[in-house]
Amino acid sequence: MTYVILHALAPIFVIMLLGFFAGKAKMVDNNNVALLNIFVMDFALPAALFSATVQTPWAGILQQMPLIVVLVLAMWLIYAAIYFLCTRVFHKSPQDAAVLTLTVALPNYAALGLPILGSVLGDSPSTSLSVAVSIACGSVLLTPFCLLILEREKNRAATGGNGGSSLSMLPVLMWRSVKKPIVVGPLLGVILSAIGISMPEMLLAAIKPLGLAATAAALFLTGLILSARQLKINRTVIVATATKLIIQPLIAWALVVMFGLHGSVAVTAILMIALSAGFFGVVFGNRFGVQSPDAEAALLISSVLCIVTLPLFIALTAGM
Template sequence: MAYVILKALAPIFVIMFLGFFAGKRGMVDNKNVALLNIFVMDFALPAALFSATVQTPWNAIVQQWYLIVILAVSMWIIFAAIYFLSTNVFKKPAKEAAVLTLTVALPNYAALGLPILGSVIGENTGVSLSVAISIACGSVLLTPLCLLILEREKARENGTVSGSSLAMLPILAWRSVTKPIVWGPLLGVVLSAVGIKMPEIVLLAIKPLGLAATASALFLTGLILSARTLKVNFVVSVSSITKLVIQPILAWGMVLLLGLHGDLAITAVLMLALSAGFFGVVFGNRFGVQSADAEATLLISSILCIVTLPVFITLTAGL
C-alpha cells in the first residue's frame, strides 16, 4: 500500500521539483509569477472545477449528502480552529493566517483523491463521483472563506472599504463570487441542479485547460517554493499534525456518529486523510501574500502522508 501511495505522490513531487528547479536555475523568474498565476487561477483551475461539477449528476450528489456533510463540517471546523490559532495564538496577520488555514483545511483532492481511492475501493464510476463531489465541496464551500478574508485585508490596505467585517460582507462576498475560481465550480453545480447538460463540444473545448490545471498549479507551487527558505517550526508541526491526523480522526468520529459503513465511510475518512492541497499557496501568491508556514506545511504533509495514509487505510478496512 505504501508503494501505491508513493506512486500517487510521485507526479506531485516531480512536477513541483521541475518548478523548483526552473526557479532556482533562473529558467523562470520566481519573483514575478503573476502571469502564470493568472493562467492557473483564472483559466486552468476554474475550467477543471467547472468540468468536474457540471458533469456530476445532481441526483448522485444528493444521494451522497452524508459525504458532503462530513467533508464540509470537517473542513469548516479545521478552518475555524487553525485561523483562530494563527491569529490569536501564533499572532499571524489575517491574510497570512487565511493562506495557512486554507492549506491545512483543504486536502489535495484533485491530485490524490482518484489514485488513492481507486487503489483502496477499486476504480469505478462511484469513486470518480466521490472525488468530483469532494473537489466541488472544497471549491464551493471552503475556498470562498479564504477569499473573503484576503479580499477584506486587501480592501482595508487600499482604503477602499472600511468598517466591521459584517458590514463589509456583501461587497467582499460579491468580489469573491465574481472570481472564476469560485463561480466556475458554482456554475457547474447550479447547471447540474437544474438539469442543464453542457454540449459535448463545450466540454471538449475546455478539456485541455482542465488537464493542464493540476500540473500548472503544481509547477507554480514549486516555482514559488524556489524563492523561499523553508523552515520547520512549531506552527508547521501543529499544522501538519492537524492536517494528517486530527482532520481524518474528526471525519472518523462523524462517520461513527452517523452510523455509516462501507465505501462511503471509507471515502469520507480517506479523503480527509490526504495531504495538504496547493490552493492556499497559489491563492496567497495571487494576493501578494507569502506564508512560509503554509509552504512548509504543504511540503511536509505531502512527505509524511506516505506514513499516515497507510495507517488510516488499514484502520478503515473494518468500517
C-alpha cells in the first residue's frame, strides 16, 4: 500500500519540482505568473471539471448523495473552524485566511483521488464516478466561499474600505464569485447532466487536451509559486497540517458512523477526505495577488506526511 501511495504522489512532487526548478533557475519569471494562472484557472481546470461532471449521469450523482453529504459537511466544518482560528486566534488577514482555509479544507481530489481509491476499491466506473462527484463537490460547494472573501477584500481595497457592508454587497460578490470559470465549468456540467443534455462527442474531444493538461499545469504553477517563497514552519502551519491529515478524516469517519454508512460509500467518503491538501487555495490566492506562505507550507508538508496518515485511514476502513 505504501508503494501505491508513493506511486500516486510521485507525479505531484515531480511536476511541482519541475515548476520549482524552472522558477529558481529563472527559466520562468516566478514573480510574474499571471498568464499561466489565467490558463490554469480560466481554461484548463474549468474544461477538466466540465468534462468530468457533464459526463456523469444524473442518476449516478443521485446515488452518490450519502457520499456528497459526508464530503460537504467535512469540508464545510473544517473551513469554518480554520477560518475562525486564522482570523481570530492567529490574526491573519481575511485574504490570507481564505487561501489557507481552502488549501486545508479541500483535499487533492484531482491528483490523488483516482489512484488511491482505485488501489483500494479497484478501478471501475463507480470509482471514477465517486472521484468525479468529489471534485464537483469541492468546486461547486466550497471554492465559492474562498472566492467570495477574496472578492470582498478586493472590493474593499479598491474603494478604500467604503464599498458598503458585506451584507449589502453579498449579491454582487456572489455573482462575481459564481461567474468565475472555475465555478461555472463544473456547475454547468452538473446542470446539463441533471436535465439530460449530452454534449456532442466532437466538443468533448475538442476540450479533452485542456482537461488532460489541467492537473499538470496547476502543479507546475504551484511549484513555480513556491520557488519565489521561503518555506517557514510555524504554529499556524502545524495546526493546519494536523487538521487536514488527522482531524478532518476523523470528522468524516464520525459522519459515516452517525449516518450508518458502510461498504464502498463509507470507504470512499473517509479516504477522499484523508487525502493531502489541494492546490486550489494557493492558485486562487496567486490569481488575486494574495501570498500565503502558511498555505504553501501546509500544502507541501501534508503532501509528504500523507504517506504516513493515509495507510492508517485505509486500515481504519478495512472492516467497513
